[in-house]
Amino acid sequence: MALDQETRTQLLETLDRFVKERLIPAERAMAETGEMNQGILSEMRELGLYGISIPEEYGGLGLCLADEVEIAMCIGQAAPAFRSAFGTNVGIGSQAILIDGTDEQRRKYLPRLASGELVGSFCLTEASSGSDAGSLKTTATKDGNHYILNGTKRYITNAPTAGLFTVMARTDKTTTDGRGVSAFLVEADTPGVSVGKPEKKMGQQGAPVADVIFENCRIPAENLIGGKENVGFKTAMKVLDKGRIHISAVCTGLAERILRDAVTYAKEREQFGEPIANFQLIQAMIADSETEIYAAKCMIRDVAKAKDRGENTKRRASCTKLFASEAVGRIADRAVQILGGAGYISEYGIEQLYRDARLFRIYEGTSQIQQLIIAKDVISSY
């Protein structure tokens, strides 16, 4: 559903206030301790952020993607770990059920995902399958009315807090690519599921990432998403296609924040008797950053609307994710440069955001994978 202008403005203004009054002031403590503030988590649940993409009939807000990306750009202004806390419920942790799940699966899980009572998490990557996701080795073996899962998933966002995993596992063992993969719903308290120690990461402290291990984990056959075997990889790709647009908006929100911080600094910092913002070499960096933010926003809004119209957005989603994630990397780098020595000192906060931004070029499809998707699609169209 698309919001009317007044409601959308009110919603974004409320979130903007929440970002400025609650999230940004809590960034430092989170970066230092690696712990997400529980009070903020419950505020985010009460605000309804976990359910923005889930339809109203399942207790969510049922926003269209054009509205969702505006919210993502707004929340993206704070340290990305905050968005990540509810991000899996909005994206990869709920969309497989929504896109390809059965009615029963939707009714069973979506309301609790929408309220945030249940955290959803997406298990695709493994130690030996990252960009080549289709080669995954986790297996699911049919045993009467059950499947038995075995394997280890790697770098799984929100694994330590998740109550529900969407797990890609191989059902057709004669295959070695995506064609033999199925998608399953696995509740975290199922015997045979264990979660590894949270990884120490370069940035995004507070957003936990860990291994998820399945050891003779028996799950009921009705937890096969959509009730169909060997279509799970397609489901995963559909989920990621939408997720890429959302992530692009998060990148661009963060880029705006970083530029704002850098410009604020440049207007205050004086050298040669005047604010460094007066110097053209600084201005060039500001102008290039703003131009890239504007371009990314145009791409995001365009592709989100196309997706809402039901168009195939595979190529455009990859173009947008490639551009927006690379752009926030460049903008963060320029911001460090504008702050100079202060940019390298943690007290000023920019170096943290610089490290946080680095992940965007890697997850939900690396820049190189986006390039391959785009090129393959373009070449095949001529």
Place this chain on the structure above:
Amino acid sequence: MKIMVPVKRVVDYNVKVRVKSDNTGVELANVKMSMNPFDEIAVEEAIRLKEAGKAEEIVVVSVGPKLAQETIRTGLAMGADRGILVEHDGETEPLAVAKTLKAIVTEENPDIVLLGKQAIDGDNNQTGQMLAQLLGWPQGTFASEVAPEDGSLSVTREIDGGLETVKLNLPAVVTTDLRLNEPRYASLPNIMKAKRKPIDMKTPADYGVDMGTRLTVLKVEEPPQREAGIMVESVEDLVSKLKEKGVI
């Protein structure tokens, strides 16, 4: 119990206010507007009373331009039940607003009128007091705690040098101070639902109130620039500097 909460649309508290170049007022063009923060505290307190089962209905009222609907909508999104907008584009002076509110009170018969102690635009701190006088109701101003008792209201007031607790017979007017509560963020589902809550559109003429101004603004100016201070080494230095300046 029914609570009426008057709210005012003002320049957002984060905005750095600028004086118009002709010194007739402050710049309002393209400036972010939002609910007066003290009124937001009043809305929050009303909702808490409702959540505690002490109140049944909350009516949010505003006197101001058509866009003040957004301000009312904010109150509805936080949890109020319905709104009344008395549309008026010109100046809204405290007495005219108090008279309008009195007329609404006569129609609505609330048990409590709960409003901000002042609006952050003019900082007049008059509307609540004037309304209480016009109605002949008891008033508890600068409330930092509000506790309903049987047929009365215990209000803890922030006064110079401490706190004062007064007991008011209902109906009564209460104005809120900063420390009464911390207003909630309207949740996204409630913002969407607020769209469906009713707002009655009225005019001052509906209430027979003359909104004509009684005050004349002569000039609005920026506060004087603060000059840099100096650091002194010791108490003796301080005393001699003060003597030098002829202050002591």
